[in-house]
Amino acid sequence: MDWLQRIVRLRQWTRNGTRAPHKPLLLLYALGRFQEDADRELRYSAVEGDLQRLLAEYGPPNRTTPAYPFHHLVSDGVWEVRTDRGPGSPGSGLRELRESGAAGRLAPDLRDALRREPVLLHRIARSLLDLHFPPSLHGELCEAVGLDLEPAETGRLSAARRQRDRRMRELVLTAYEYRCAFCGYDGRIDTVPVGLEAAHVRWWAFDGPDDVDNGLCLCSLHHKLFDKGVLGVGDGHRILVSQRFVGHSPAARDHVTALSGRPLIGPQPGAAPVAADHRSWHMRQVFHGSPRPAATPRVADAR
Template sequence: MKTAIEVLDAFENIRRAQRAGIYAPHKPLLILLALARVQHGEPRLVEFTTIDAPLKQLLTEFGPSSAAKSRHYPFWHLATDGHGALWDLSGPREILKRPAGATPSLSELRDQHIKGGFPVDIYEALRHSPGLLQAVATRVLDAYFPATLHADIAATLGLELDGPNEVRDGAPAAADYANANRRRRDPGFRDRVLRAYEYRCCVCGFDLRIGHIPAGLEAAHIQWHHVGGPDIEANGLSLCALHHKLFDLGVFTVDPAEHRVIFSQHAISGGRGMAGELQFHGQPIHAPQHTDLLPAPQFLAWNTQNVFKTPARQVTTAGATPRAAR
């Protein structure tokens, strides 16, 4: 059985699923799904057919718009990460002997009953080393997702992130080790962004204070910090807690040309209609104090491509024909 440090080191060797500005959370979501199965006492290997639907749901809710279409890719390609130390595949020999780049189709994975899961030594370590599974899950969440989404992802999976107090096999040191390589955040980022927008939500204008302290206001990264988004005002928006959550879920984005709030067609407001959140659709954000502090086009483009749930709703300009938002 691997030690806690060895297990965490194996998960550090996941190849980053980000190329040419494309953010793909397929592997981390599959890993979190597999971790939840271990926590729930499920068998080590699972047929792709069994996890196809939950993996599709995860990618639909927490990935880019087209992510679910390629959900079979991580199930196959994770087996080549860390020279095969992180994922086992089981199935017909003629399928498993394919080159790594010859990804089986969705139907092949289903019809051939291909199974996947953690190798025995990692599976046993996750089961028997108290606190290790939670340390791995927390590290994956921190490395690939903004904090606003951690609780939702865990709740969707039924994944319990609070580990036991008793820890063996060096797990406390392992947790520290897992945190050591995190990219440091600039502690001044929040204050600079909130000040730029005069301590109010740039979408709804929320500006509650408790005494002199802003309450419920957060500095949101437009391009997420953990995928290289810098801690600068041009990559930040001052948002209330609600709109920060909606922004990170891809419910709305900001048009780089006119800085209007653009909602997704997937955002349905129920009986509240335009009196609810959709009243802000097509409206310009509350501008920062200086044009140099406006959201930069390259960061908005990243967000639209990787987070926003396309297609966008139409924007009606006063006195003009409705136009499709981009």
């Protein structure tokens, strides 16, 4: 059985690029638990909090429940659920899963395959990461679910649906003249830029093209905040900051909240700005909550 292909073909609700990472997140969490104890069952009432936090941090902006993937992943042939009454899921309702003592784990055939071929776990995990999340989130997501992946397995896999254009980074950084489009950071060591990255506005995992009009040159901090939905790009190519972001330190104020309403820095004349449909996708699928009002410039204290 080709488990990688089965993972690629997970049944998910999709429409117009809508993100639905519920099943991938549950599978990544289950793989992390499998590494700790291959025979351990995950009782829904015990792991619901963990799964809810994963959905809140790495899922779509709208509120959702981990009960849905816990029940529906069974139909993909990679997951099984039993209750205190015996095999089978009681349904996708929170109350049913809690009160029935529902517990889930990877399907028996998949567990056997993972025991025979340990590298398969790493390949499945990398496929899930590549197909559903941007690279900027892979490392911290592995930490969040307790996955320890081998460095040798960090490349893209044959199960992925298409290949990236390796030229995109250079094209995007050139378009923005090697400056962060949010803060203007332009650090280098000798002639080599450091801490600057090419961010996809519409994620590559959701059919975002490797084109300049789907890219932003961002420093590492603002790339991570952009992919976590703290920052966005609105009409007039002005920076948006989520009202859900909370930070009281001078650093949080200067590097995040003060950006609200500022125009992007770049791209240079002749380079394509971020396309409206990519900005719209990011606002619907990644950006959290409503934007803050434009920041008011601080006036120096009178002396």
